[in-house]
Amino acid sequence: MTTQRTHIMVCGGTGCVSADSLEIVEKFKGALSDAGYSDEVGVIKTGCFGFCGQGPIVKIHPDNVFYVKVSPDDVAEIVGEHIIKGRTVQRLLYQEPETQKKLPKHDEMSFYKKQYRIALRNCGLINPEDINEYIAFNGYEALGKALTEYTPDKVIEIMKASGLRGRGGGGFSTGLKWELTRKTVSDQKYVICNADEGDPGAFMDRSILEGDPHSVLEAMALAGYAIGAQEGIIYIRAEYPLAIKRLEVAIAQAREYGLLGKQIFETNFSFDIKIKLGAGAFVCGEETALIHSVEGNRGEPTKKPPYPAVEGYNRKPTVVNNVETLANVAPIILKGAEWFSSIGTEKSKGTKVFALAGKVNNVGLVEVPMGTTLREIIYDIGGGIIGGKKFKAVQTGGPSGGVITTLDLDTPIDYESLRAIGSMMGSGGMIVMDEDDCMVNIAKFYLEFTQDESCGKCTPCRLGTKRMFEILDKITKGEGTMDDITKLRTLGKTVKESALCGLGQTAPNPILSTLEYFYDEYLAHIQDKRCPAGACKALAKYKIIEEKCIGCTACARVCPVSCISGAPKQKHVIDEEKCIACGACYTACKFQAVLRP
Amino acid sequence: MSDIFSLEHADEKLKVLDAFIKEQNAEEEALISILHKAQELFGYLPSELQLYVSRKLNIPAAKVYGVVSFYSYFSQEKRGKYTINVCMGTACFVKGVEKVMHEFSDQLGVKPGGSTSDGLFTLKDVRCIGACGLAPVVMINDKVFGHVTTHDVARLISDYRAQEGSDS
Known part of the structure; x- marks a missing residue:
């Protein structure tokens, strides 16, 4: 192997791939070979850098220069200037919006400064399709250490002491889950990785699987060793083709290296992993539903107990862990429980990956210690609201969570604090909303989702979510009554208390939380028949564009409620209070002067 | 049958x-x-x-x-050669993907879930595909298109139509 002086890392995550990053890789290879530098300079396709809003991203090592929004046409310049002449291409550097300063190094950017990466440690750093690179960064060392130095009980003890809790949303202690499964006596046990990331707005699991698949495989083997399982299953969404492909490559390489299969590290421990595809059902993120789906059935949840730790896949004890949870396991085994539990808050240890999206400047994946405040995430890391607009709320926990307003911007985030303010951690989706977003409409959006994804097995969820959606729909159309608010509250409470699984139990959260924090918006829709954010179409009014109106009076003549005033050859005005939004004026105007809502 | x-x-x-x-x-x-x-x-x-x-x-x-x-991934209806999946995730929703969906629907003359009569396109809404950084997102077969606005719709459709023309 030749020693290369420089590595060009090109992001190969879904976001950047969709912006032609694979073509960039090919162009680099071509340009380097034309210039005769193929031996000295390597081109590596990495996992996601996390800064998706700035993609495609190209990073040059060891110069530590971070280029953003690179297009295939920029390749020749990077090779000619940077690689050959050693001059940084200024125009492709990231420019910080507040200071207007160009920053070549990623660790100087406020997006990265406050981050602390454990689960995402290798994303953007290694080639996910090459096991050697994972091994070079201490990969499979934790597995080797556990198999040769630790008993399974010791592994569980470390996990428990670390304080790691399930990152899929539940927040149950991972070590305890493993211990319960270990204690159940059975001839066969299973480890299942839940990669059915269905929460709209969350994509950390996909990025980990695409950027660092081996970290998940290693953790599954560790879990297998701890609980006494020989078989692991990754249940992954069929909508993630790239992640599936990288996992297949990773599993094949791990088998080839003897890191999966029989007698790993020459011990008596054998473990292998297979992939099972989901088929598009949000409820399958619930562990009992997931297990039924793995078994080839409709993914309907069943009552707990029995918990999967006692009776899971094939009626055998099964551990179900989420992708991000697993990505934390190997570092904990290597660096120790004390190190991990020194990060975070009293009850929530370690870090959490959030998918920052919506109306925020820096969109992407961020990993921060538990206890970081929302203000730090949205303003310091996220760079504030797009277009300098006013922050309104952030939705966490997806369809199961609630909104957080300016009141709680300075609350340190962990499992408990989020629950206390009526939201939840969920899988870590964080959708930032500004003054243009209508909160009633957002609640309606989530209920439309849950009523559609409800599996229909239990009545509270099947009918309750449907009725709540219908009431919200009515309100957004200006047909709501005050009685509807009472109905929403009682119905929400009933569904919360009586639904079979987590999907139903949490489905009313978006309504209850918006009712709590944005009651005035509900009132505006019901009493004033007005949408303060101007997002609800049915409540939006027609307007006349002054510059285009020539005063022909055509609109005023057709208006059935005579709400348009204005003398001939003068600008006309619509009285929004009287307008019934029939659209007659829009059709009548020959000068496109009427603006349709 | x-x-x-x-x-x-x-x-x-x-x-x-x-x-x-x-x-x-x-x-x-x-x-x-x-x-x-x-x-x-x-x-x-x-x-x-x-x-x-x-x-x-x-x-x-x-x-x-x-x-x-x-499971929503399985279809019992014949689908067009190209399935246009418009992401209806939250990030895309707050970035106005509904307008993009309407535009596709208007230009293709089909409702979400329907297929064009020439058998070329099926229009579908899809659950979050996890490319929230690029919202609003449209996925045509396996290819992801980010930051799609209503102005891009006509071009996307004609690009795929042209591709079809050159294939046959």
């Missing part, structure tokens, strides 16, 4: 499917994987194909239908 087995290359496709089922040891547990394969080969899962799978696995057709109708 559509006659999916009389289509061109149907025999070869069935052979591939048979081999795949055999590889799975015809286990009932593999039903979802087998349906994925069948849909990949034939494009959709009409009732006779569901019946075929149920007989091969020796399980009730009702069970196969139960699974097919439960």
